[in-house]
Amino acid sequence: MVSIVIPVYQSKSYITVCVESVLNQTYKNTEIILVDDGSDDGSEELCDEYSRKNDNILCVHQKNKGVSSARNAGMDLAKGEYILFVDSDDYIESDYLENAVSRLDKDFVDAYLCGYQNVKNNGKVKEKQYYPFINDTVFQYGELNGIMMRLFNSSTLHAIGTKVYKKSIIEQYGIRFNEKWKYYEDIYFCLSYILRCKKIYVQKRVMYYYRKDTCNSLSKQSRNYNYANIYKTYILLYQLTNHNQISDKDKILFCKSYLEQIRLCLNSKVQTQRRYTVNIHKLYKMLSEDIFYKDAITYGKGGERIEYFCVRKSFFMLAYYIRKYQLYEW
Secondary structure: OEEEEEEEOOOOOOHHHHHHHHHOOOOOOEEEEEEEEOOOOOHHHHHHHHHHHOOOEEEEEEOOOOHHHHHHHHHHHOOOOEEEEOOOOOEEOOOHHHHHHHHHHHOOOOEEEEEEEEEOOOOOEEEEEEOOOOOOEEEEHHHHHHOHHHHHHOOOOOOHHHEEEEHHHHHHOOOOOOOOOOOOHHHHHHHHHHOOOOEEEEEEEEEEEEEOOOOOOHHHOOOOOOHHHHHHHHHHHHHHHOOOOOOHHHHHHHHHHHHHHHHHHHHHHHOOOOOOOHHHHHHHHHHOOOHHHHHHHHHOOHHHHHHHHHHHOOOHHHHHHHHHOOHHHO
């Protein structure tokens, strides 16, 4: 059986499309767990109605605690051998589970991974697709280092709904969503899981449709870029890529990707503050000891390199002004 965990928050306009896409799967051995995270827009009533009308749908309600809490609650209730997470404003292809379970059983793999596509609020599917730049293949753990950066760069690792997981692995290693994180909690969960896989199956096909423009979805609310979360996540990615063995091209992808996340983090902290603060000081101090940042800055702009030089020399206030007034654009 597959347990589909759907965290729900203020999704009255979209939840019907989501749940119907799960109910209409060609693979029928499923249970659907709706976790209402304190909705008050009518979503909670729709969840109860679906549960009353369908024997395989369980609905639970909790106070608003966030998407990670809702997913963890759903995992705790799941009885299936496999688990899929679907956000309440997204939907999936009708043969998603049939494809996934077939590969999980036939190839004895620990995870199934596919692509996704963004959808606008009005339901129009955007042209750009995100899928693994790899033909349909089973990968042994020792082969993952050669594909991890391609998967990461394609964004398919980031989307929680592009994977079907084994509950036994989740339970064995105590893999959970960190309920304190507001950013990177989903990719950290995915990487923590893949780190424990012996084999994964990658399918070059879009199976998941991600409604990106909604503002009420639990997992799509504005996020606070947190340096510690980013660093811990890239530690996992570093372990999975086995950095001593990957190609120079993949090392460059790793560095550029990390630098971009640090840029976003610094911008969110520095450019929104009127003055130099203790929190900014702490952030720059942590960066001064960050080896990933040291390697990544090679691909930065001239001003960014000067900012980095200031960080390494503990001239944190000067580094702050360089970014604050966008002097790093040189």
